[in-house]
Amino acid sequence: MSSRVSSGVRAVRAIVAGHGEFAAGLVSAVDQITGRGSAFRAISARDLSGADLDKLLVQTVEETGVTVVFTDLQAGSCTMAARRILRDRPDVLLVAGANLPMLLDFVFAEDVPAIEAARHAVDRGRAAITAHGGKT
Amino acid sequence: MTLVLNRIDDRLIHGQVVVGWGQPLDIGFIVLVDDEVACSEWEQELYRMGTPPEMQVHFYSVDAVTGSLPKFAADERPGILLTGNVDAMLALVSRAGVREVNIGGIHHRADRKQRLRYVFLSPQEERVLRQMAELGATVTAQDVPSSRPIELSELLESEASVQ
Numbered sequence: 001m002s003s004r005v006s007s008g009v010r011a012v013r014a015i016v017a018g019h020g021e022f023a024a025g026l027v028s029a030v031d032q033i034t035g036r037g038s039a040f041r042a043i044s045a046r047d048l049s050g051a052d053l054d055k056l057l058v059q060t061v062e063e064t065g066v067t068v069v070f071t072d073l074q075a076g077s078c079t080m081a082a083r084r085i086l087r088d089r090p091d092v093l094l095v096a097g098a099n100l101p102m103l104l105d106f107v108f109a110e111d112v113p114a115i116e117a118a119r120h121a122v123d124r125g126r127a128a129i130t131a132h133g134g135k136t
Numbered sequence: 137m138t139l140v141l142n143r144i145d146d147r148l149i150h151g152q153v154v155v156g157w158g159q160p161l162d163i164g165f166i167v168l169v170d171d172e173v174a175c176s177e178w179e180q181e182l183y184r185m186g187t188p189p190e191m192q193v194h195f196y197s198v199d200a201v202t203g204s205l206p207k208f209a210a211d212e213r214p215g216i217l218l219t220g221n222v223d224a225m226l227a228l229v230s231r232a233g234v235r236e237v238n239i240g241g242i243h244h245r246a247d248r249k250q251r252l253r254y255v256f257l258s259p260q261e262e263r264v265l266r267q268m269a270e271l272g273a274t275v276t277a278q279d280v281p282s283s284r285p286i287e288l289s290e291l292l293e294s295e296a297s298v299q
Binding site for chain 1 (some may be wrong): 147151183220241245253
């Protein structure tokens with residue numbers, strides 16, 4: 001069976017972090033569509049102090065060994081926490097403004113390094129935003 | 137227009153502040169009062185990067201800001217005054233005449249008791265908040281504009297049941 005259709009639990013390749021249920025919601029959507037949701041570890045900023053969120057993110061990066069962090073909002077506290085990590089870990093890639101097409105692209109790029117996959121996914125995620133209709 | 141929100145929030149500049157309050161209030165500038173951030177170029181750059189280009193951010197230590205507050209209060213754009221803890225805000229209430237205080241987020245710590253989903257307070261912090269009220273400030277807790285402002289008396293009586 002090729003890796004394209006393989007299933008089962010995957011090693012975590014990236015962290016998804018954001019407000020409310022953003023991360024868990026995106027990851028569950030990726031899982032519903034591809035069965036590859038386990039490629040992500042979801043983190044919520046809800047009800048954590050800035051200091052505790054910093055700690056949680058550092059711990060999760062260390063524990064999972066990942067170098068890619070997707071966040072929801074440039075000004076968001078998860079993005080701030082991730083930027084603090086970048087200070088000591090310039091090898092980590094932070095992508096702010098993540099969306100579902102982006103994460104879908106990322107989980108299918110299993111054969112390339114995670115950083116490369118994330119950069120490709122950023123282009124895909126950006127290109128996937130369209131608007132239709134809206135006639136007045 | 138003037139400083140339309142004087143907020144205590146241990147996350148300082150983040151989504152709720154920039155988007156949640158910033159957009160509906162059409163915020164033009166943020167005065168971030170924090171001794172640690174005031175002496176770290178790196179932290180300042182971090183908060184600047186997280187703020188949309190139409191919002192200016194000014195960084196001050198508690199001691200340095202009091203003389204500058206009239207200037208910000210006279211600014212024609214609406215602005216937010218932001219501290220990361222109750223002590224800094226008390227200084228602004230007692231020394232700079234701040235009269236309305238918004239508790240936007242003080243989160244879990246071992247010595248704190250939960251009062252709301254987003255407010256945890258130590259006995260010392262409760263004393264400081266009461267002091268602000270005694271100095272004539274109206275103190276309410278409210279995380280985002282759409283939620284109900286909770287008055288200090290109600291806040292200090294509540295056991296995390298109020299949302």
